[in-house]
Amino acid sequence: MEKEIKIYDTTLRDGIQGAGINPSVEEAIKIAKTLDNFGIDYIEGGWPGTNPNADEFFKKMLKINLKHAVLTSFGSTRKAGIDASEDKNLQALINSQTPVVTIFGKSWLEHVKMMKGNTPEENLKMISESIEFLKSHNREVIYDAEHFFDGYKDNPKYAIKTLIKATEAGADYLTLCDTNGGTLPFELEKNLEDIFYSLDKYFDVNEKTRKYKLGIHAHDDSGLATANSLTAINYGCKMVQGTINGFGERIGNADLITLMANFKLKINFNFYAEKNMKNLTKFSKQINKLTSQPDNPKQPFVGKDALAHKGGVHVSAVLKKPSLYEHFNPNAVGNKRHILGSNQAGKSNIVSLAEEFKLDLSDKNISNILEEIKKKEKEGYAYDKAPDSLRLLFLKESGGYKELFKLDSCETVTTINKLGEEEAKSILQLKGGTLMESWGNGPVNALNKALLKALIEQGLKNLDIKLTDYNIEIINREKGSAAKTRVFITTKDTKTDKSWKTTGVSTDIISASFEALKEASEYKLLGLDK
Numbered sequence: 001m002e003k004e005i006k007i008y009d010t011t012l013r014d015g016i017q018g019a020g021i022n023p024s025v026e027e028a029i030k031i032a033k034t035l036d037n038f039g040i041d042y043i044e045g046g047w048p049g050t051n052p053n054a055d056e057f058f059k060k061m062l063k064i065n066l067k068h069a070v071l072t073s074f075g076s077t078r079k080a081g082i083d084a085s086e087d088k089n090l091q092a093l094i095n096s097q098t099p100v101v102t103i104f105g106k107s108w109l110e111h112v113k114m115m116k117g118n119t120p121e122e123n124l125k126m127i128s129e130s131i132e133f134l135k136s137h138n139r140e141v142i143y144d145a146e147h148f149f150d151g152y153k154d155n156p157k158y159a160i161k162t163l164i165k166a167t168e169a170g171a172d173y174l175t176l177c178d179t180n181g182g183t184l185p186f187e188l189e190k191n192l193e194d195i196f197y198s199l200d201k202y203f204d205v206n207e208k209t210r211k212y213k214l215g216i217h218a219h220d221d222s223g224l225a226t227a228n229s230l231t232a233i234n235y236g237c238k239m240v241q242g243t244i245n246g247f248g249e250r251i252g253n254a255d256l257i258t259l260m261a262n263f264k265l266k267i268n269f270n271f272y273a274e275k276n277m278k279n280l281t282k283f284s285k286q287i288n289k290l291t292s293q294p295d296n297p298k299q300p301f302v303g304k305d306a307l308a309h310k311g312g313v314h315v316s317a318v319l320k321k322p323s324l325y326e327h328f329n330p331n332a333v334g335n336k337r338h339i340l341g342s343n344q345a346g347k348s349n350i351v352s353l354a355e356e357f358k359l360d361l362s363d364k365n366i367s368n369i370l371e372e373i374k375k376k377e378k379e380g381y382a383y384d385k386a387p388d389s390l391r392l393l394f395l396k397e398s399g400g401y402k403e404l405f406k407l408d409s410c411e412t413v414t415t416i417n418k419l420g421e422e423e424a425k426s427i428l429q430l431k432g433g434t435l436m437e438s439w440g441n442g443p444v445n446a447l448n449k450a451l452l453k454a455l456i457e458q459g460l461k462n463l464d465i466k467l468t469d470y471n472i473e474i475i476n477r478e479k480g481s482a483a484k485t486r487v488f489i490t491t492k493d494t495k496t497d498k499s500w501k502t503t504g505v506s507t508d509i510i511s512a513s514f515e516a517l518k519e520a521s522e523y524k525l526l527g528l529d530k
């Protein structure tokens, strides 16, 4: 079987249907350039005529030369009862001047019936005439058969007829869409067997002489978008549609990151971007950054946890023979193995982490560190979520740590005025320093400001750091208000954009926060961010 496939990205159309993803036109252009740089084949830019952003995007993209990708505009078949040339939506698609146009049409009779003025026969004409119209304007045409699998279950003959009409009208690809995301992989495989059989029979072709090309567009509502897309490609579909990092409405679309890793590493299919697979992790993060989305640590292949090993026995084995505990080579997608330090850690975790921290440890150091981690985690610390506090612990136990400042006293209070507005004040003094006072919108904010002020007074220069995330967990809830609090903070260097995570534990939330803030400053002052 020919193993050449096309990767079709719809991050800028289906992806932005996802909650919280609203790129501006300039950001959308950056996203398109990033997709092109990675080697994506098709970039669907939006639905012209439906929102001004899409129109502006296509206009600006005319001046931008893409290296490999082709730009696609998206729309629907013509309205019922009019001529294709009079349809505003089709005109907008032509006006967008993209070399490729994708239109969706109805495959499910239940949907056809719901549309005013539409009939099963008229729907077939809408598909044919819209595609013919676009082909007469020399466009490559991708026909998205919307709700295809649901339509096929309801009336297979009619659903197949829509594909035949689209093919006869000249569509270059027929994309089968699992729009509701409810199809199961083994149903899909059975359906594909029938669809290929019916189309081959109708056109009197076989696997080798086929002219029509099928594609797959799967939504992840049943958590099966990857499985369905992989099944479809493995069964002979030639195009996969999806979004980067699985962005999209409801649960999202098929994640092209996961899919490309599977195509390349598992079933060895060929696609243009395969040569860039070593940058897959970086690429996934770039798109998150451009859409202001957090990286998902649990994302297959590229997530931070994809190669995180915790248990001691497990770690010693993975270091000897990775393939026993990892289903893929981290280098192949540019991800890294990650050994966690925790109370479940063994010697191998410590040795491996010491290498990462560039520390030369004696056997005594190793057993001291192991003991200290166990003791601290019993007190409530969780170092697997604060690797940079763990690094400080390593330094403390191996003699590489120097305490640069000490707290003398601290008082932090929050007041609520008559209007219900909160204000927090922190008065803090370091050993050998004067009293520093700072205000903030909350106690931790005030405390952080007072600490940074005091550090400058101690001659420890302006640190250019910023608290970017603050998280608390209650450790022993059953103790009610006497429970212990575990604080995690993320600090960022505002000049280099590097960030680090530290932690603190105490029955008092301010003390726990101070500990995490102190370690965050120490991390920077000791140059560990370099």
Ligand SMILES: [Zn+2]
Pocket (backbone or CB within 6 Å): 014, 179, 217, 219, 253
């Ligand atoms: Zn979709």
